[in-house]
Amino acid sequence: MTKRSHEAGRRHALQAGAALGALLVVPGLRAQGEKIRIGHLTPLTGFLGALGEYAQQGIKMAAEEINASGGVMGRQLEVISEDSVNPQVAATKAQRMIERDNVAVLMGEINSASALTISQVAARNHKLFLSIGARSDALRGKDCNRYTFHVDIPVTVMVNTVGQALVRDHMVQGKKIFAITSDYLFGQDLSAKANKFFAANGATVIANELVPTDLTDFSPYMLKIRQAKPDVISTNLGGNQVTNFVKQYAEFGLPYPVVGFNLNTADAWAAGEGNLGGIWPTVWHHDLNTPGSKKFVADFTKKYGRIPENHAWIEYISLKLLAQAMNEAKSTDSDKLIAYFESEAQFDILKARKAYFRSWDHQLMQEAYPFTVKAKGQAKNDKDFLKFGDALPAPNQPLELLAPPKSENACKM
Numbered sequence: 056m057t058k059r060s061h062e063a064g065r066r067h068a069l070q071a072g073a074a075l076g077a078l079l080v081v082p083g084l085r086a087q088g089e090k091i092r093i094g095h096l097t098p099l100t101g102f103l104g105a106l107g108e109y110a111q112q113g114i115k116m117a118a119e120e121i122n123a124s125g126g127v128m129g130r131q132l133e134v135i136s137e138d139s140v141n142p143q144v145a146a147t148k149a150q151r152m153i154e155r156d157n158v159a160v161l162m163g164e165i166n167s168a169s170a171l172t173i174s175q176v177a178a179r180n181h182k183l184f185l186s187i188g189a190r191s192d193a194l195r196g197k198d199c200n201r202y203t204f205h206v207d208i209p210v211t212v213m214v215n216t217v218g219q220a221l222v223r224d225h226m227v228q229g230k231k232i233f234a235i236t237s238d239y240l241f242g243q244d245l246s247a248k249a250n251k252f253f254a255a256n257g258a259t260v261i262a263n264e265l266v267p268t269d270l271t272d273f274s275p276y277m278l279k280i281r282q283a284k285p286d287v288i289s290t291n292l293g294g295n296q297v298t299n300f301v302k303q304y305a306e307f308g309l310p311y312p313v314v315g316f317n318l319n320t321a322d323a324w325a326a327g328e329g330n331l332g333g334i335w336p337t338v339w340h341h342d343l344n345t346p347g348s349k350k351f352v353a354d355f356t357k358k359y360g361r362i363p364e365n366h367a368w369i370e371y372i373s374l375k376l377l378a379q380a381m382n383e384a385k386s387t388d389s390d391k392l393i394a395y396f397e398s399e400a401q402f403d404i405l406k407a408r409k410a411y412f413r414s415w416d417h418q419l420m421q422e423a424y425p426f427t428v429k430a431k432g433q434a435k436n437d438k439d440f441l442k443f444g445d446a447l448p449a450p451n452q453p454l455e456l457l458a459p460p461k462s463e464n465a466c467k468m
Contacts, residue, residue: 090133091126091387093118093374094152096145096173097163097188099138102268102294105321106165106366110188111136112359113370114162121374127381134374139169146172153180159387160185162373165294165366167191167241174203183389187373188366190317191244192459195416199466202389204396204417206373208338210241213316214248215457216336216423216447218256221314224334226287228257233285233311235276235300237293238265241317245291249316253289261285268293273300277307290315298325305330320441321364323426328440334427339368339406340443347405362438368405376402376410407446408454416466420454422446 095114097107118134126132135156139145145164152158153176161177161184164170170189177184178200185204186194192210194203208216221227232253236246242265250260262283264276280288288311292300297318304313318335341352341362351371355363363371377392379402384391396417401409410421425444434440448456 088130090131091381092156092158093132093134093377094149094156094158094161095134095136095163096139096148096152096161096169097136097370098140098166098169100140102296103165105295105325106188106319106364107138109321109364109367110163110165110370112355113363113367114374116355116358116367117371117374121378127378128385132374132378136163139164139166139173142166142168142172145169146176149173149176149184150180153182158182160377160389160392162377163187163370164189166239167194167244168239170194171198171240174198174200177202181389183392185373185377187369189241191241192248193240193244195418195464195466196459197465199416199468201393201417201468204412204419206369206376206419208336208421208423209418209458210245210248210316211459212423212457213245213336214252216425217314217316217334218252219447220334220425220444222256226312226314227253230258230286231283232258232260232287232289233280233283234260234263234289234291235273236263236265236291237268237296239268239293241293242268242291245316249289249291258287260289266292266296268296270296271299273303274307277303277309280309280311281307285311287311288313291317293317294319295322295325298322301326301332302330319365321366323441324364324438328428328434328437329431331428331440334425337365337424337426337443338421339365340424340426340441342443343406345405345407347403351405372402372404376404407450410454413455413458415461415468416459416464418458420458422448422454423457 097110098104099107114134118132122131137148149161165188167189170186174184183202187206190207190210195205195209236242253260313333315335380392380395381387384395396412397414399411401411404410406422410419412419427442429440429442
């Protein structure tokens with residue numbers, strides 16, 4: 056072989072190698088541009104279905120805003136959202152989203168029992184689960200795991216938020232309490248914490264009726280209440296069961312005040328002015344007077360033609376804080392996202408104070424609010440009859456004030 060032909064062969068080999076190298080690089084570049092898939096589960100049917108509809112709209116709006124502003128790490132988000140139905144179906148769908156859809160993160164849920172099964176799937180697969188609307192203390196306690204983070208306020212915060220107002224209004228000490236409870240994980244957990252609060256503050260729970268989650272006719276329990284003649288009715292109900300109960304209670308015309316430790320604003324609106332009374336807790340409301348919250352309300356109302364409910368807000372801010380974590384960690388890897396959340400980084404959640412996840416139980420620390428009902432004639436429209444109190448904890452108090460302390464929490468990561 057001549058020297059010239061040898062040089063030509065070498066150049067050809069180098070060009071071929073460069074071409075092959077380019078081909079090897081292309082898939083990596085293409086992967087960089089692939090969408091980041093989020094597996095989203097929320098109840099769209101059953102007693103929590105109305106709340107799940109708001110949840111889907113909230114997370115969809117957040118995804119559209121994030122994508123319009125350039126996405127996350129230059130990649131677009133794709134939210135795969137499905138009806139969780141029940142705990143068994145939720146677990147099956149979560150596993151399928153991981154295996155078939157290759158989701159980076161699992162998000163969502165309102166039903167605490169379903170959230171528990173999803174969190175177990177997440178832990179087995181070493182995949183981050185952002186539990187958005189489930190409130191049971193057990194999820195943050197004995198059933199906690201390092202792959203699950205909790206956005207909504209837990210049961211203890213809900214009880215303490217309402218409890219402060221009840222003590223202030225002399226509705227606890229020496230009172231006889233008739234309780235009615237949804238018979239599933241959340242309701243039972245709420246009942247246990249409420250009973251603990253009543254006992255600590257000098258009240259006596261004279262009855263605690265467990266009702267199935269598909270119960271719609273509360274008339275037999277109205278008769279029991281009439282016979283018992285309590286001082287206060289305490290509800291530990293979930294979803295539209297609260298709406299059904301307060302409507303039927305108003306129809307029966309019983310004189311005993313109703314208080315509750317759980318009521319979402321959509322269910323309060325459905326109850327209607329004139330039927331609802333008492334004191335209740337919430338994690339957010341559309342009258343919150345911060346620039347970010349007011350913009351969110353205006354944008355959501357323009358997009359969907361209705362005022363956002365608290366599950367719309369919490370899903371919206373949850374995807375936004377996940378996007379922040381991915382951008383800051385420069386990764387969708389679960390371990391790196393967990394490390395970022397456990398650093399107690401702060402998040403703007405459209406409230407007066409920023410929020411952060413506690414490192415040891417993965418609970419988001421944030422403000423909560425008590426609310427009651429405006430005096431008759433003050434409402435401007437059919438969704439304006441709720442009267443919200445000041446944020447708790449107060450501005451000069453630590454955000455952890457109302458939350459379960461580590462000494463009383465069974466969480467072991």
